[in-house]
Amino acid sequence: MSPVKVGLLGFGVVGGGTFKVLAQNAEEIARRAGRKIEVVAVGALNVDTVRELVGDNVLVTSDAYEVVRHPEVDIVVELIGGDTIARELVNEAIARGKHVVTANKALLAKHGNEIFAAAHDKGLMVAFEAAVAGGIPIVKAIREGLTANRIQWLAGIINGTTNYILSEMRFKGLSFNEALADAQRLGYAEADPTFDIEGVDAAHKLSLLASLAFGIPVQFSKVHIEGITGLAKEDIAHAERLGYRIKLLGITRRCDQGIELRVHPTLIPVERLLSSVEGAMNAVQVNGDMVGPTLYYGQGAGELPTASAVVADLVDVTRLLLADPGHRVPHLAFQPGAMADTPILSMDDVISSYYLRLRVDDRPGVLADLARVLANHQISIGSMFQEPHGPADADIIFLSHEAREGNVNRALEEIQALPFVKSHVTRLRVESLL
Amino acid sequence: MSPVKVGLLGFGVVGGGTFKVLAQNAEEIARRAGRKIEVVAVGALNVDTVRELVGDNVLVTSDAYEVVRHPEVDIVVELIGGDTIARELVNEAIARGKHVVTANKALLAKHGNEIFAAAHDKGLMVAFEAAVAGGIPIVKAIREGLTANRIQWLAGIINGTTNYILSEMRFKGLSFNEALADAQRLGYAEADPTFDIEGVDAAHKLSLLASLAFGIPVQFSKVHIEGITGLAKEDIAHAERLGYRIKLLGITRRCDQGIELRVHPTLIPVERLLSSVEGAMNAVQVNGDMVGPTLYYGQGAGELPTASAVVADLVDVTRLLLADPGHRVPHLAFQPGAMADTPILSMDDVISSYYLRLRVDDRPGVLADLARVLANHQISIGSMFQEPHGPADADIIFLSHEAREGNVNRALEEIQALPFVKSHVTRLRVESLL
Structure with a gap:
């Protein structure tokens, strides 16, 4: 021919x-x-x-x-x-x-x-x-390899620049800015890295994956996007202590009320394969109702x-x-x-676990007050630890059980206004990937 | 329609x-x-x-x-x-x-x-x-997703029964027979497990994968097959100490002289994603000349x-x-x-690193004699350790650099005949998967 x-x-x-x-x-x-x-x-x-x-x-x-x-x-x-x-x-x-x-x-x-x-x-x-x-044949895998399944959810490390930065922060204890500068020097990040580090590139890809998985139109404008610029190296260390690693994930999930569509830094258990994807590598986990978990790994750029x-x-x-x-x-x-016109969920309706970190006056009653606010909003605590910071302050780290994000947002507003809270409250989502 | x-x-x-x-x-x-x-x-x-x-x-x-x-x-x-x-x-x-x-x-x-x-x-x-x-769409990935590549090699955990047994041996310190009995009780192994534990099932699959990867006829009869029945729990512990895990891999690789086609227990570095594939899960790593390493993971049976x-x-x-x-x-x-009629290599021509374990009389000169035999056959040692066994014996574990398998076989024949060698010499292959 x-x-x-x-x-x-x-x-x-x-x-x-x-x-x-x-x-x-x-x-x-x-x-x-x-x-x-x-x-x-x-x-x-x-x-x-x-x-x-x-x-x-x-x-x-x-x-x-x-x-x-x-x-x-x-x-x-x-x-x-x-x-x-x-x-x-x-x-x-x-x-x-x-x-x-x-x-x-x-x-x-x-x-x-x-x-x-x-x-x-x-x-x-x-x-x-x-x-x-x-280079990962992920479009083909979803479109042709998993056609027998109702896809339940997928979660992916789909931006190599941010994964490289997060790996460097963890391995070398660097701050975000230090790791970004290294990534730029080595060609893993562009001179203007905004699209990568703010999660926009991952959101572009996620909106395509969601469409392939669920048979919905491509809806980039409805992706909830948070990048990694706000991540402190402390959070990476605290997460490690709790048995988690932080990855920028694109997540889309089918629930009763609609479809979740979100890109944000996420704590995932160290036992999961996704947590071992380091450097500029990409990987996508896709869970189907028949096949169970599957994962696809390779170089995402270059x-x-x-x-x-x-x-x-x-x-x-x-x-x-x-x-x-x-x-x-x-x-x-x-x-x-x-094609189906399944609604995309508002972030307020997403159910997740949460990692919270805040600095407080180190005095009696503080923990009780915090716990009361959380309980008032149906947020229960899975684990917690406290570290002294200087003579009079302490850092408190909570890991919550599953809660509605809207409830967490309202609780955080109240906590942020408490007189003994001395920092912005860092809030990261936690996914079990099970 | x-x-x-x-x-x-x-x-x-x-x-x-x-x-x-x-x-x-x-x-x-x-x-x-x-x-x-x-x-x-x-x-x-x-x-x-x-x-x-x-x-x-x-x-x-x-x-x-x-x-x-x-x-x-x-x-x-x-x-x-x-x-x-x-x-x-x-x-x-x-x-x-x-x-x-x-x-x-x-x-x-x-x-x-x-x-x-x-x-x-x-x-x-x-x-x-x-x-x-x-459930892993690996046939599709190779046949359609990686068509731009000359595939260089692939290595897979493609039998869930044996991977389950190896995971149990490692996590619980069980012997092969104990882990097999557990696997049978839980339905992960059949009443007659021969095809799985002897590597025959993996060889069936590998012969298909090799054909898809290299465009050669399906050649099951030419697969070199070793199962996991001879694995001692000591080997799993020693491997761990050296930074490796033991997996039953199907490996096929394109070399200058032909194509390697082999199923055997293999030491792989703990940093590799494949080494974290536990229980009855399957995974296949495929390296292409353009795409680099890719990996596909999921449930291999059920x-x-x-x-x-x-x-x-x-x-x-x-x-x-x-x-x-x-x-x-x-x-x-x-x-x-x-289709190409590329020859399948004889195992003697395969280049690999080797893990060797043997029991010897614990007396001066033993190590020197062993090292001389290995050196005579162009086998150089990467690392080595010795453990006392009882009052008069010692176990010696070698990790070699790359060597030709034919040379290793001849060296092992000589070593086996040395008067101070008191056990069958255990020989396992080591793959860097890079």
Whole structure:
């Protein structure tokens, strides 16, 4: 069979990696796909540099539309990122009847519903394995591997930068700022790390995973997002003492009243596999009602791991290129006509356990007053310890049993106003992952 | 669309589980597959019991051929096991143009090449996700998720019974026989546990994984197999002291001269995720040249986890039922015309590190003599410790650097013949998994 022809938009880290993987493993890939996969056009700003890398047989142009409109291109690979130009190009590619492969989580998290609908109308595929957890085939696992299950929940370490920072804080006892500076020096964090450390990138990915797991529209705007910038190294040490590690998790769970959708630092028991995922690695645990717990682990970013997912999508699309649209896997795991409009829960209605840390005057009656406020709001304490801080203060650390977050919020407001409370109360969520 | 019609062969643990999953999650499954999946016929010996469970709309018969020949059946699900009757039934199903889903690793390990070839000739699918690592979608991950990679090696805990026994030996300090008896009492091991504890079941699965990873024929007869029956609790304790845990691993690796294919108890560093896989859980680590290390974890056996994989295959087959055969994923990951006849290495040519334990007379010169024999065979020692045993004996434990197994075998023959050696020399392999 004749080669499948690919147009590449963007030749940065992942674009360059994709070209490299296709070239280097061309034979192995063709043995699997049944035909060659060939890059025929690249859209990139640094035309001369790229031309030198890809050779004379490939059209290199700074006009990305030239790639999208190229008559020979069967599949457009969008690796530009962001949701402005990339959105226009993807829409144009679909309008022109091209299949799309993309690693762009921001784009799909915000405009995925519209993009998938347009592709569906045209009988086209939009593949996005590389948009979530880099090289780990997690989209495929949920969409095709666990189809027998009602997924109950999933929880993932889906941002390598923050996991690297948290690992460094724990192993070396660094503060957040020190660990961030190290991560930037070593290339694990960008110069402007906001999207990573504030949890936005994880939320992009989580909104896609929730859609795949539950058959709901992509709803990035409804994700509750907390990043790791407020984490003190003390909290990491206290958590360790209690038998927990702190990870930035994306969590989505099906409950009676709706679906939880949240990204925040989370204490998880050291016995769980997820707690041993260190450095820039990613992992996602998915619990199905039939299969029980499953976990998927690998590199969540980087040139070649991300390109591995892009190229896997290219092989998938190649295998199904000429199949009629009815025989393809639906974009969001469920058939478009079978999507559900399950409500996303307000954070107030989420049930969790809580880690609380606060500094108080070290005098009699303080603990009794705190315990009374918590009890008044139906919050019961699982474990607790106190550490002196200087001559007159003490740090108190509580681990609660399960409670409604709305109750915890109201209790914390009251506690914060108590005269003997001398610090902001740190509140972190605890998940058993069982 | 009209429902897809399934004939079920066998209604034991997995067969019953498959029926249960299809019934209980019928709606969720149809939302994904785009049409209903319906069991119309069951072949089972206990006809009356099964009839009560499946209701009047399903044909229940003790003649399995009646199911295979049933004109309405689109997909035959073979859950009988073994390689006699099951083989005949699968061949008959293919001859009659039915797609097949099976959990039967013994059958595919021994007769997979012939079965896949027959199915290919007829344009039929034979899906076998449930044959390896139960509910974990590892077949799909390798066959479709990692297609961009030259797989370098994979190593898996792919037998839950032996992993449960090894976990119990470690946690409770039990001997192998004590842990096996516990496992049998609790249903984690069968009355005749031979296939599990001798590594045969793991070898069945490994031969399938190697084929998927490297594009080679299924070659069960060439797997080097050692089980866990010879493991002493002392070895587990010594390994722990050296920073390792002992797991029964199936390992396959691509080297310059060919492919390693081996199942044996293996020391792995405690820092590796695989070393934390406890109880009856399974996990497989797959390293690709582009993606790096990836790992897949979940329940490797049991009614519902295995049925989860069977039903995922049913959804896959349903999605592609009417697609032309050219647009399906090849059975063994690579196109039939692109399989390679890479040689399987003799164990003598495998390079590994080794753990050695032996009892000796506790007198001067012993260590020097041992070290000389090892050095003569190009085996160098990484670490070593000695423990007194009674008044006149000592146990010596060596951890070697990498060596050729053939050299180790010859060195061990010489050592075994030394006059001061008072025990059989225990030899275990050590893998860094890097």
